[in-house]
Structures are given as C-alpha cells and as structure tokens.
Amino acid sequence: MxxxxxxxxxxxxxxxxxxxxxxxxxxxxxxxxxxxxxxxxxxxxxxxxxxxxxxxxxxxxxxxxxxxxxxxxxxxxxxxxxxxxxxxxxxxxxxxxxxxxxxxxxxxxxxxxxxxxxxxxxxxxxxxxxxxxxxxxxxxxxxxxxxxxxxxxxxxxxxxxxxxxxxxxxxxxxxxxxxxxxxxxxxRTCRQIKVTCLGNPGHGSLLFDNTAGEKLYYMIDKFMKFREAERKKLKSILETGGVTTVNLTMIEGGVQVNVLPEKLSVSFDVRIAPDVDHDEFDNMIQSWCNEAGEGVSFEYYIKNPQIKxxxxxxxxxxxxxxxxxxxxxxxxxxxxxxxxxxxxxxxxxxxxxxxxxxxxxxxxxxxxxxxxxxxxxxxxxxxxxxxxxxxxxxxx
CATH class of the missing domain: 3.40.630.10 (Zn peptidases)
Incomplete structure (x- = not known):
C-alpha cells in the first residue's frame, strides 16, 4: 500500500x-x-x-x-x-x-x-x-x-x-x-420542446368543447405512446443511445382550480437517435398538433442540429x-x-x-x-x- x-x-x-x-x-x-x-x-x-x-x-x-x-x-x-x-x-x-x-x-x-x-x-x-x-x-x-x-x-x-x-x-x-x-x-440530437394548447376559458363546472385540457391530454398521450414504443426496443441501459427518448418534464398553466384555462403547456426533453430523419420527426409532432385541434403548436427551447x-x-x-x-x-x-x-x-x-x-x-x-x-x-x-x-x- x-x-x-x-x-x-x-x-x-x-x-x-x-x-x-x-x-x-x-x-x-x-x-x-x-x-x-x-x-x-x-x-x-x-x-x-x-x-x-x-x-x-x-x-x-x-x-x-x-x-x-x-x-x-x-x-x-x-x-x-x-x-x-x-x-x-x-x-x-x-x-x-x-x-x-x-x-x-x-x-x-x-x-x-x-x-x-x-x-x-x-x-x-x-x-x-x-x-x-x-x-x-x-x-x-x-x-x-x-x-x-x-x-x-x-x-x-x-x-x-x-x-x-x-x-x-x-x-x-x-x-x-x-x-x-x-x-x-x-x-443523439438533444431537442427540448414546449407544446402550447389554447382553448375556450370558462367555469370549471361546465363541459365546454374545445378546451385546452382536452388538447393537452391528446398531445401528452401521443408523446407517451411514442415513448413506450421506444422503451420496448431497449434490452439494456447501454442501448439507450440507439433509441429516441422522450420524457415529460414540465406542465404549466391555469389560474384557479374552478376556472377552465385559456392556455396550458407541456414540455418534453427529447433525444433523437442518429438513424431517425429529424425533419420527419418534426413533421410527426406537427401532425399531432393538427390532430389535437385549433390553437395547438410547438416550439423549441433547444433545437440542436443533427451531427454525423x-x-x-x-x-x-x-x-x-x-x-x-x-x-x-x-x-x-x-x-x-x-x-x-x-x-x-x-x-x-x-x-x-x-x-x-x-x-x-x-x-x-x-x-x-x-x-x-x-x-x-x-x-x-x-x-x-x-x-x-x-x-x-x-x-x-
């Protein structure tokens, strides 16, 4: 010694x-x-x-x-x-x-x-x-x-x-x-995404159409189902680099429990696998926004370029x-x-x-x-x- x-x-x-x-x-x-x-x-x-x-x-x-x-x-x-x-x-x-x-x-x-x-x-x-x-x-x-x-x-x-x-x-x-x-x-390419959902405000006791909450739910469901499909590809933690990871990290919005919010947002940390077409990935998220309804959009906190x-x-x-x-x-x-x-x-x-x-x-x-x-x-x-x-x- x-x-x-x-x-x-x-x-x-x-x-x-x-x-x-x-x-x-x-x-x-x-x-x-x-x-x-x-x-x-x-x-x-x-x-x-x-x-x-x-x-x-x-x-x-x-x-x-x-x-x-x-x-x-x-x-x-x-x-x-x-x-x-x-x-x-x-x-x-x-x-x-x-x-x-x-x-x-x-x-x-x-x-x-x-x-x-x-x-x-x-x-x-x-x-x-x-x-x-x-x-x-x-x-x-x-x-x-x-x-x-x-x-x-x-x-x-x-x-x-x-x-x-x-x-x-x-x-x-x-x-x-x-x-x-x-x-x-x-x-992988690090991209951090914020999805914003706009909807009709109103009293929390009523069942309005076109609410921000419904749209937020739709978007979260899409991201989490994608996440689960990627998770099933994993056999070990070391293989994480070969799949696209999606993790929900923040939810924001609302003013009071009995008030339907005009706006809700959810943020995801995303790491895109090298073999994924990054433009197609963006288009997939945009299609989810279109499906969720009017007033749903996404933006990037960080949009790193793909590096060979x-x-x-x-x-x-x-x-x-x-x-x-x-x-x-x-x-x-x-x-x-x-x-x-x-x-x-x-x-x-x-x-x-x-x-x-x-x-x-x-x-x-x-x-x-x-x-x-x-x-x-x-x-x-x-x-x-x-x-x-x-x-x-x-x-x-």
Whole structure:
C-alpha cells in the first residue's frame, strides 16, 4: 500500500482531483496553474486561451516527426458536477486513497482521471525517448458539464482550433463494469420542446368543447405512446443511445382550480437517435398538433442540429488503428451511440472523426454519483492502454 501513497503517477492525479473546479461559478485558475506545472515538468509548450471570460482552454502540445500531418487531439474537461457531501464516505475534494486502493473524489471518473491518463501516456512515451509521427495536442476545456457552449463550442469555432490541424480526437465515454471497454462514435440530437394548447376559458363546472385540457391530454398521450414504443426496443441501459427518448418534464398553466384555462403547456426533453430523419420527426409532432385541434403548436427551447456520427468501418483509418491496438492487448471494444452528450459533438460538427473512450475496466459506474471513485490499479492499466492506443493512432 505504501507504493500507492508514494507513487508520483497517483499523486499527480490526486493533486488535480483536490482542485474544486465544481459548478456553479467554477474558478479554473488552479487547474490552469496545475497544467502549467505539468507542461514544465514535461518540457512541452502550453497555450491558454480564453474565448469567453474566465473560461480557459489549455493546450499542451507534443510535436511529432511529421508535424504537417493532421494531428491527434486528446480532450478532457476540467469541470465537475456539484456534490452532496453528507452522502460521501470521504470528503469529495480530499482525494482520499484507502488502504485497499480506492481513490474517492469528485471527478475521479468524470473526467479528471481520463485527462491525466492522456497526459501520463504522453509522459511515459516521451520519457522513453519515443517520438510519434503525428503531433499530439492534449486539451483541457471548461464547462462541459453545463453544455460546453463557452468552452469546447467556442474553441472549435476559433482560428486557434483550426490551426491545430486536428485529424482525429479522443474524448470521454465511461468506465466499463466488466472487461469490455465502452466507446461512443456518435450522439443523439438533444431537442427540448414546449407544446402550447389554447382553448375556450370558462367555469370549471361546465363541459365546454374545445378546451385546452382536452388538447393537452391528446398531445401528452401521443408523446407517451411514442415513448413506450421506444422503451420496448431497449434490452439494456447501454442501448439507450440507439433509441429516441422522450420524457415529460414540465406542465404549466391555469389560474384557479374552478376556472377552465385559456392556455396550458407541456414540455418534453427529447433525444433523437442518429438513424431517425429529424425533419420527419418534426413533421410527426406537427401532425399531432393538427390532430389535437385549433390553437395547438410547438416550439423549441433547444433545437440542436443533427451531427454525423464518426465512421467506424474498415475505411476509418484512425479507428481501425485504435481497434487493432486493443485487439493486440486482448481487450474487447463495444462501440455504441452515447446515451448523453459530450464535447465530442462539437469536434464532429467540424467534420473531424472523434471517439469517446475511457480506458478503465471492471469499475462500478459512479459518474455524477455519491462516493465517485476509481481503483488505482485500473487507473494504471488505463495508462497502459492509452499509451498503446496513442502510439497506434499517432503513427497512422
């Protein structure tokens, strides 16, 4: 156990995990200073950009033998979600390492450990005197946990990003609970919808026609029947990314219990599967509105564009190299559609192939959960895996 406490690799991770870069109102200063010290110890150049105030993007660059070739991007985010400290066995920002090798900390799975795995793989290769063919950029970005609009989104739209000449990127997935690594090659499209129903107002004791309540009921029934049909397609939670999810999240309206309202509304969180025609989906909702009656309409809180998934067939040279490296290690890979959203969507939006992969197996899935933790043995194995994957993709 003393080896764990004295291990520089583990202690660098613990130092990063102790920085409380937690929402809301994240202060990224200590993260930036930490990575400046890491870049100095690696003798690598570092750039810090702010495309929005107090939203730094950190880039550590390892130049390759053929720097004109499209580069590799290893991306992670610095921010973490809030904690309910009373429910934790150990303080979530103390990075407590127990005698049996478990490291408790917010961000230990999502995703500070992955960012450090990226950096430790570079460190190990560089210390061994290896020089890869392609340049490798290790990026640390803000605000992924609140959508990334002022982080990766602005970064990918910048000239600074274009000048990096990225050819392929890796980002986060989630730890695997067994021996098979989980990878995501695409995401569903997030769309948040508000349906508004107008109707005849009046006294609550009467049975008027054309009421807002009747129309609201019709619309909710349509959405929930669609939801049930999609739910029946599921055999496991991991397949959620392959179906369209619909969840009712808000109902609004009414002025008094005995008054028929002039207007009622209902809101849904919708994630559209990649194989669904998004225009046809919109037309389906519009047809429901037409069927419900006069004065029924829908609008979007959020209408994200459809983003093409990353190709994973035999013509995808970077993915093929990644997969081959895992095959040589005897590691299985399950490539799916991500059930949530990550910063990789902004990279894919620029036409750059990106794979989400967290190289840790046999780990309980505790992303955003109480007592988030990883085992140091799985972390070390993750560095081994990343070292070999990075060597393969950067030498394509």
């Amino acid at each position: 003393a080896d764990n406490y004295n291990d520089e690799v583990i202690n660098r991770l613990r130092e990063y995990l102790r920085i409380p870069s937690v929402h809301p109102d994240v202060d990224y200063h200590d993260c930036v200073e930490f990575f400046k010290s890491q870049a100095k110890s690696l003798d690598l150049p570092i750039e810090v950009y702010e495309f929005a105030p107090k939203k730094p993007v950190v880039i550590i660059t390892w130049k390759g033998l053929e720097p004109d070739l499209p580069a590799i991007l290893l991306n992670s985010h610095m921010d973490v979600v809030p904690v309910f400290e009373d429910h934790w066995t150990h303080p979530p920002f103390d990075a407590v390492l127990t005698n049996d090798g478990w490291l408790y900390a917010r961000g230990s799975q999502d995703m500070k450990s992955v960012g450090m795995i990226h950096l430790e793989a570079v460190r190990r290769l560089k210390d061994a005197g290896v020089i890869l063919k392609r340049t490798v950029h290790v990026s640390f970005v803000p605000d992924e946990e609140i959508g990334g609009d002022l982080g990766m989104n602005l970064f990918t739209l910048s000239e600074e990003f274009k000048n990096l000449n990225i050819g392929f990127a890796l980002d986060e997935s989630c730890p695997s609970i067994d021996d098979t690594l989980l990878a995501f090659h695409g995401e 998934c990353t190709c994973i067939d035999e013509n995808a040279v970077f993915f093929t190299a990644l997969k081959d490296s895992l095959d040589k290690m005897g590691i299985k890979l399950n490539c799916l559609i991500c059930p949530g959203t990550t910063d990789a969507r902004y990279i894919r939006k620029q036409g750059i192939p990106a794979i989400n992969l967290t190289p840790m197996t046999n780990t309980p899935l505790l992303i955003h959960a109480h007592d988030e933790r990883i085992h140091v043995d799985r972390y070390r194995e993750g560095i081994d895996i990343m070292e070999k994957m990075l060597t393969a993709i950067a030498n394509v």
